[in-house]
Amino acid sequence: MSLKQSIRNSSKWLVGSNLISQIIQFLFGIVLARLLVPADFGMIVTIQIFTGFVSLVASGGLGQALIRSKEAGERDFQVVFSVQLAVGIAIYAGFFLIAPWFAKWFGSPLYEDLLRISAISFLMRPFLNLHNVWLHREMQFKATSTISLAANLLSGVSSIAMAMAGFGVWSLVLSGLLGSILNCVLLMRITPMRTKFIFDRSIARRHSGFGIKITLNDFISYMRHQTSNFILTKLAGPTTVGLFNKGDSLAKLPFSTISGPIYQPVFRSMAAEQDNPDRIKYLYFRMVSLLLLYTMPIYVGMWWLAEPLIVTLYGTQWAGAAIPLEILSPLGFLYCIGHPCGAVLGATNRVGREVVVQTITWIIVGVGCYVGLQWGLAGVSFGIVLSQVYSTTHMYLLSNAVIKATPRELISALAPGIMLNSVLVGTIILIDAVLPAGFRSDSTVSYILVTAVLGGLVYAAVFLFFPMDALRDEANRWKRMLRIAV
Structure with a gap:
């Protein structure tokens, strides 16, 4: 099978299943938004700020290192699993101990139990990662897509059932754990990988070099995305966080539905061609053109229909979410350029240079959101816009050092999408x-x-x-x- 056909088949399964999953989650989200209140979602976002940050340390970028590696045997996978499980146990113990202080800091005793239960996911992730990484490396995305769809369906149905039963915010936490358990059980049945506790310092060191760069980059990127939520949590409360997060997540829906799934097969293919800059250039511009074709009309539609869409789907109590949705949706154009740049830098082992971009972007987000908060959700959203303009510009300049494209080539890749x-x-x-x-x-x-x-x-x-x-x-x-x- 040719590289082009391999990418297309992989992308077809990833995008197709992810699209179905997003539609299911979208429909479930509408129901949940009418059963729960913005503050419930705001509390979950607050928890996820911290658990998401620590999850980057738990993975250590070792999964991406295995995917990128030209050679990786069963022993490599088992060493990575052992390291991640040891780290996961330590992280869970840490969250369990600090939960009372966490609840006191945010002024609600409910946070103590929420944090302890949510942290159970750190004990499950090494098992999920072991099998998921193997399937990704083998580009067996059909299996991962099908299993993920089943897990999301269970999670969504159970969350609605629990919300209707009056579980409130717990319906969001417990349903997520149920989905993860099903995901793990199904993955274990279809991969040849078996969990063994093995530690080999040379193997760990070999993969951790690239993994540390990935982790540092992901950490800064994550903090950049969560800084706005953190500022709103402390200065404006969970309701405002819930409204902003709803608009922000909808504005990124095409990214998570289409751009994100396409990234993995393109990244794997670029890594296989990492010594061939012309081939990487072709893959980069092809990805840019197709992302503009398939995602940009959705961004345009959400920008134009922001207010009626929010009120119709979620009710008048969510009307404030239309402000960030309308302002952030046009950023889709920049995502179509910047996201493929990340694949270029990652595949050619230049992630360290991306760290600088993410750090400066993080600073812009923090300052922009803090200053912009005096103008409400609109001010915070424009702070995000400013940061993304800088990030995309710098990322393209870095990736262009690899592909060495001319301005005319970039314009040629962008022109069809802009015209349409x-x-x-x-x-x-x-x-x-x-x-x-x-x-x-x-x-x-x-x-x-x-x-x-x-x-x-x-x-x-x-x-x-x-x-x-x-x-x-x-x-x-x-x-x-x-x-x-x-």
């Missing part, structure tokens, strides 16, 4: 002008459907029948699938 989405923006503006006055506010659901359907049809028609050269092969592939004459 310009047509989409023009279409929805025209639709809004043609519809009766007051239709947007008086018939919100109908307005959303009309805008989404007509805008989507025009976008698809232009892509299929008037494609630019860079997307002609992709358009023809869709024509063959849809049985439209090429």
Whole structure:
């Protein structure tokens, strides 16, 4: 199988299953938002700020190191598992001990039990990582995608059932653990990896070199993303955190649904071609073009429909979440450029240079959100925008040192997506002008459907029948699938 076909097949399973999972989680999220209150979600976000930060230390980047390594045998996997389990046990013990202080600091005794139960995940992650990393290295994404879908379905159903039974915030914590248990059991049944406690200093040292760089980069990136939540938690309370996080997570939905899953097969393929900069350049620009094609119209739609979408889906108590959604959605354009840069730097062992970018971005986020908070959620959101503009610019400059692309090549990769989405923006503006006055506010659901359907049809028609050269092969592939004459 060719590299191109391998990436396409892997991406198909990852994106397809992730899309279904995101739709399921999205629908479950709508139900949960109506059963719970913003403060419940805000408390979970507060817990996740700290557990997510420590999880980076627990993994140590060793999973990514195994995926990237040209050679990795069973003993390598077992050594990594042993190291991660030892670290996981230590982390759980630490969280258990500090839980009372944590609850006192945030002014709610409920945080003590929430933190202790949530930290159980650190005892499960080494088992999940052992099997997941093996499947990723073998590019068996069909298996991981199917299992993840089943786990997400169980988690979603159980969370709704517990929320209806009056479990409140606990419905979010316990359902997540149930999903992780199912995920772990199913993975253990389909991989040849077996858990053995082995420690080999030479193997640990060999993988930890790259792993430390990954961990440091992920740590700073994570802190950058969570700084806004932390500032809001301490200065504005859990309700404000819940509103901001809802808008922010929706603004990143195309990223997590499409961009994130595509990253793994592209990263693995770039790593296999790490000594061939021309091939890496091709993969980079191809990823940029396709991300713009498939994700940017969703960003555009969320930007235009932010307020009616939030109120219709989640109710008036979530109306404030429309502010960050409207401001952050256009950042999708920058994600389409910056995310592939991370794959280039990671595959060519230049993660250390990315750390500098993430550190400066983190500082911009912290200052921007702290200063912007005086203007509410809008001010915090613009602080995020400023940081992302810097981050994408610097990341592209670093990756361009590898691929050595000209400005013309970048413009050629961006032009088809920009053209298509310009047509989409023009279409929805025209639709809004043609519809009766007051239709947007008086018939919100109908307005959303009309805008989404007509805008989507025009976008698809232009892509299929008037494609630019860079997307002609992709358009023809869709024509063959849809049985439209090429």
